[in-house]
Amino acid sequence: MPELLVIWGPLLLAAAHIVVFTAWTVWISFTASTLMPANEFVGLRNYSSVLATRNWKIAFDNLFVFGGGFVAFTMLTGLLLAILIDQRIRGENVLRSIFLYPMAVSFVVTGVVWSWLLNPGMGIQKLVNDFGWAGFRFDWIVDREMAIWTIVLAGVWQAAGFAMALLLAGLRSVEPDLIKAAQIDGAGPVRMYTRVILPTLWPIMVAVLVILLQMAITTFDLVRALTGGGPGIATQLPALVVYDFMFQRGQIGRGAAAAVLMFLILLGVLVPHALFKYARKRRAADA
């Protein structure tokens, strides 16, 4: 069976890489490795010191702000775009491509472009000021409290089209008879969406939610290019902390511990989703 051989080779290689490197990282996180890997076991010491740093605490708090904001606003924007495009409008294909296009752009490019736009001295604020509204302030990117929201903004801009594409596919797969029945029952547009169409869409919404959440948890390049984690360390995220320990400070053991902590957060999303999918399948098989 040649097709089996062809698929198994790369699959095994990829799986081996993932398993081996994950296992290696986990091992390193329990050792006293600094600039170079060392095999001296130190138990949970790396974990306790990582958890004690202000860097990690801020990154962890930011993850909730950014993760929550990014996922919520991306879903809402994506849903709104999908519903608007679903009204059988003209030029649908063009619009769909435009909205989906940011996904084809690297996060680094998004980050750099938004860093220019958000820079008070050369971006949106300057433009509005030059138009004559001299008092206009839009300086979130240099504001410690608000800087994390600039990352949310850029992230939403990039991922909303992706959420839209998936949700639109969901809207389009709603059975036409269901919509006809609701029309005859007299549901207006709001009730049509809230009571009839969106409830049939929630398996897709959960899938989008999980994909967006894991995107949020592993975000690195966007922050790196947009704020570099600043001002100060105000926009740190776990992936940046890992990078910081491993490659800036030469503390591989702590970096690995931070990476493992990140992996555990990711599992906190993926495991419930897998269980949910399994339960759904079981229920579908029972019905």
Add this chain to the structure above:
Amino acid sequence: MSALSLKGITKAFGSMPVLKGIDMEIENGEFTVLVGPSGCGKSTLLNIIAGLEPATGGTVEIGGRIVNDVAPKDRNIAMVFQTYALYPSMTVRQNITFGLECRNVPKREREAAVTRVAALLQIESLLDRKPSQLSGGQRQRVAMGRALVRDPLLFLFDEPLSNLDAKLRVEMRMEIKQLHQRIRSTNVYVTHDQIEAMTMATRIAVMHQGEVQQFADPDTVYNRPANLFVARFMGAPPMNTLPARIETAAGGVRAVVGRGETAVALPLPAAFAAQAGREVVLGLRPECIAEEDRRFGHGGERVTLELPVEMTEPTGAETIVLARLGGERALARVSPDVRLRSGDRGRFVLDMRRACLFDPGTGALIA
């Protein structure tokens, strides 16, 4: 005042005409079945009546009111779909009351309406379940409950039984008919199944290529089909349609099928004398050709023939025999006691009083 009146309904998708001028008057309490092969426009017509699709031309009147520009919800109609179209996230109770909820009917009245409908359809025990927990037949009942609860002027059915298995289909067919007889609703029912049309309808509209071929009660549609399409579409097995010449001879009028040695002359009722000398298509239902000792109801003259048998199809209750009549293939329905085999010559009796004559050019019924 008729419950539904269609005047000159046309519909075209681009340059493709789908409906070519449909006129129909449907009285209160009638059970009208729109029947035809796929693509004949029957579902499009139903959607136009419901207001789910706009007509290209013509007017739709429901209860004496022109509703061309009225939204589906304000047309005082209810519809049952082939796919049931139950709202998956709502319970049966919520499914049934959703239309009332949209119309801001108070909760107490809604509850009373559910109780009434659930009793009518015997679905009281299902009210708190979700559609995914119901069988096909139960779902169809709930879909009907959703239609019944609003007590509309017009019920529209879009092939509601097509997704059910054969046994359940027969049961639900009877139930829908009984329900109609009990509540005297005005129904427009779309199906491609001519048995459903024959068994349930008070009037059948046979549609083909965007036109109503015949709009009449089931008896007329079956026994006096308006043209060859209706003759061949209604009835299983379909009506035999044999090219023939009408001649007058000493004994009366005869239809001659075939030429030369195999030609068979079949005596026709005297009323057909006006057609003498014409080339026609002779229409004869398979049950009008039976085994020799069969007595037909009217006791009129009997034509007995010996015909070569090509094939037999025993169905249990009867046997369908494919025979050669004047060189043409003809189907006969004989008693299962008659054991005929391919290649045999069997003796058959023909009931010529129920013969139909069609124009071979236009296909229209002439006599």
